[in-house]
Amino acid sequence: MLSTEEEAVIVAFRRYTLLPLDDCLYALQPTIPHLSRSSLHRCLQRHGIGRLPDVEGDKPARKKFKAYPIGYFHIDVAEVRTEQGKLHMFVAIDRTSKFAFVELHEKATTAVSADFLRASPQCF
Template identity: 75%
Template structure:
């Protein structure tokens, strides 16, 4: 250590790291497969295990790390660009109707959600018509502890007029 140019510690471990589980040929096969397919770790594992039965998830990951391909590159257009939701004042409700199948048969679920406070009101009814929609709106007005100023629905013909 006295003949060294620097005082920093040297890296410990083998000078050329290699696998104790995989042979050089198997390691080359793993690296070539990953570079060619760009599959995620688990998909590579399931695809390679029939040809390399002793391959484990951890040995595969260590092999990919040694060759600097453990992280897949980010692909443009892979994920949609995230946008912030438009801000709404409290009291802006979105109404929706869904069909629910139960043991008793088909029911309809009315749901109203405030876009700001996430306050939600739900009600199951046997028929989704104007009368039950009107009753749900009355129930909504009773349940909400603040003033409702806007109600929006995209598929509720029952709420027309």
């Protein structure tokens, strides 16, 4: 069973990255080791984000990213609010393979950011 904090992380990660279910699972399992595909799916359904939004329709067309070689990462930090307070979600996403690396920290300091940057290449 997922805690409220874990569900908040899952929801924030999905809304931020818009990655498919399996990609979310692989990216989040190191952070939430007991996360299964079915529990992830149920969590996303519960929060109304089980399906990714359609890219066609009345929404403005998104520009495609320029083609990059594998190893070009988009790195960002997002704040995740939970019942216990807030966490900072550090995310590195390879723009070509869509592989994602995520870590949660209580503070978003320069030292934490530097540690995240040093840890990211080891995962890829």
